[in-house]
Amino acid sequence: MWLWLQRRLPKSVTFLGRLLLFCATLHFAALFVMFFIYKGDESGFNFQVSRDLLNSDAPVVFLPLYKRIPQQNPVGKKSRGTAAEKAEAAQEKKENKTIAEEQLHKTTLVDQAALKRKQAKKLALEKKKAQEKAKKLALEKQKALQKKAEEKAKAEEKKQEIKAELDEQITTTAVQQNIDATDDVRYVGRMDLDALQMQEFISKELGAHWNPPVGVPEDTECDIRVVISWEGKLMKMEFAKASGVRIYDSSARASVQKMTYPKWLWGKEFTITFKQ
C-alpha cells in the first residue's frame, strides 16, 4: 500500500509524509524513554510537613496572591513637624503681644519714655532671641535634612533588599507591622497551606484510629505505602520501611485499615510515616 501510494502521490507529499513519520517516531521514542526507562523520583510529590512547622511558636506568615513593597518614609510626618512648629511660634507671638499690651496699659504718668526704652530693649532682646531661634531652626533643619538624606539612603537599600526578598516571596507591610525583625518567621505559600491542611486532616483521622503500643522507644517509626482505589477503598498496603518492632508495625497497619479516606485521596498512592 505504501509503495503504491509512493508511486501515485507527488514527491513533495511523500517527502512530507516521511518527515511526519520520522517526527512521530522520535516523539514516541522520547515518550517511551520518559515513561519506561526514566521514572524520575519514585517518591513522587512529597510534601512532608515538618513537626517544627506545626508545633513551633514562631509566627507563620501566609503569602498573599499579590506583592506589595513597603514605603519606608510616609509623607505625613514631615508636615506635622512644620505645622507644630508654626503653631508654637504663633502661640509665642500671641503671648508676647498680650504681655506687651499689658505693660503698655499699666504705665500712666511716670515715664513713658523710660518705658519705651525698656520696650525697645525688650524688643531688641526678643529680636536676638528670635535670631538665635532662627539659627537653631536652621541648624535643626540642616540636621533634619541630613537625617532625611540618610534615611532615604537606608530606605533605598531596604527597597533593594525587599525587592530581592520579594523575588524569593517575602512578606508585605501589613504583616511586618506586627513582626519584629529578630523573629523566626515561617513563610508559607498556597501550596504549603494546602499541604498543611491535608496533613492536618490525615493526622487527625489516623490519630483517632492509631494507638501506638506502650513501651516502644520514641524514635521508632515505620512507613506504609497505601493505594486507594477510585471507589475510595483500600486497595493495597505494604511496608515501605518497617520499624523492626512487630507490635508497632501491627498497630500502624491496623489504623490504616480502619480509616476512611477522603475523595481527594481516591485513586492515589501515598506513603504515611508513623512517628510517636
Next chain:
Amino acid sequence: MYKIYKYLMMSALFASCALHADEIQQEKVAFTVQGTELQHKKVSLLLAIVGNVNQEFQDIISIIKNDLEFSGQFTVATQQFTSLFTKKDIIALFDKGYSFALFLNPSEDGKGIEWRVYEKAPSWIAEQGVDMIKGAKYAKRGQLLRGWAHNVSDSLWNVLTGQEGFFSTKIAYCKDVNSPKKKKVKHVVVADYDGSNEQQLVSMPTVSVAPRWNNDVHNPLLFYSEYTNSNVRLIAVNMEKKRKIASNFDGINMLPTFSPDGTKVVYCLSKGKGNCQLYYYEKGALKQLTKNEGNNVSPTFSHDGNKLFFCSDFQTGQPQIYCYDIPQDKLVRLTTSGYCASPNYNPKQHKVVYSKIIDGVMQLFLYDVKRNDHRQLTYDAGHKEEASWSPCGNFLLFSIEKKDKSKIALLNIVTSERKYLTTEKYVCTYPAWSPTYEQFPVVV
C-alpha cells in the same frame, strides 16, 4: 524495511500509552502522622493452649503470662482449646479484639514446647486473613520449669518487640542480715529478674558487697568483695556456691568490669596506698591504668571494650564521671560539677547511667554518648545508687534509700514505670543485673 518501521512505531505508541496511563492514575504523595496526643495502649495478646495438658504445662503458661505482663506492654488472656483450630477459627479470635494469638503446646516427645505466633493480615498478604509470623520448637534446657518458661518468653519477646529478652536473666544484690554478735553482716543473694525466687549465694559471716556478673555465657560467675581482718578481697563464686579468691592485694580489691568478649577485666585496687586506682587485666598481665592522687572507682566497659567509663575525684575533689579511651590513651571528663558516682554503660543504647546529688538527694542521670547530653531520670526523694542495666537496655535496677532503709527498685526507661522488687523489711543494696547466659542460672 517499511514493515519494520511500522512495527517499531506501533509498539512504541502502545507502550507509551499504557505506561503513561498507569502514571496518570497513581499520583504519589506522602504524609507524616506524628503527635503528642496519641493514646498509647497495651497490646492485647491471647495465649492459647492446645490439647490436653498437665499441671506442669499450665504452670509454664502462667509464668509466660506473668513475664509478658510484667513488662507493662501487654495484656494477656489465656484460653484452652481441645484441638488445633483452622485459620477461620483463628480469625474469629481476632474479632474479639486481640492483636496477636500465641499458640502453645507440648511437643510430642515431651522434650520441648512448640509455639506459633499469629496476627491478622489483609487479604493481599494472607489469603485466609491470618498470617503466622513465626513458629518454633523450644528444646528444654536444664531441669527447672521456670527456666523453660522464661526461655520461651524470651523468644516471644524477640518476635513481638525485636529486642533481646531479659526474662532468663538474674539479679544479684546484697542483703543485710542480723548477726548474733550485733556485727554488721551482708550476704549476697540471687533472684529472678522480677525479684522472685530469691536464693542465698554467699552467706559468710562478714560484709560481702558490690556483686558483679561476668560475661562468659557458658559459665555464670559472680564476683564480689569480701571484708577480712586485713583487706577487702575479690571473690568469684559460681552457682554451686564454690568460692575462689580472684584478687587478694593489700587494701581494697573490688568492682570488676568485664569486656563484652570476657577477655579483659578492669577493677579497683588500692594496694594499701590509701587511694584506689584502676588496673587492667588481660592474658595474665596486670597493668595500672590510672595514676593520680584521687580515688578511681566503678569502672564500666563500653560495648566494644575500647572505652572505659569510671568515677574519680582526682581533678575537682568531688567524684566526676570520666571516659577513658584505652587504645588512644585519652581521658575526657563527662560531668562538669556536682557529686557524680556509680556509672554504668548500656551497650544497646550507648548511654551511661550515673547518680548525682541534686539538692542533697542522689538522683539518676542518663548520659547519651552519641549526643553528648545529660538527662535527669528521677526527681523524687530517696538516694538512688548503683544503677545496673538490663540486657535489653529498657530497664534499670537500682537501690533506693530512705531513712536508713534501702530497697531494690526496677525502672522502665521507656514507660517510666517503677516497681519495687524487695520490701523495706530488709536492707538491700548493690544490685547487679546479669547478662543472658546460655542456661538459666540456678543456685544449687
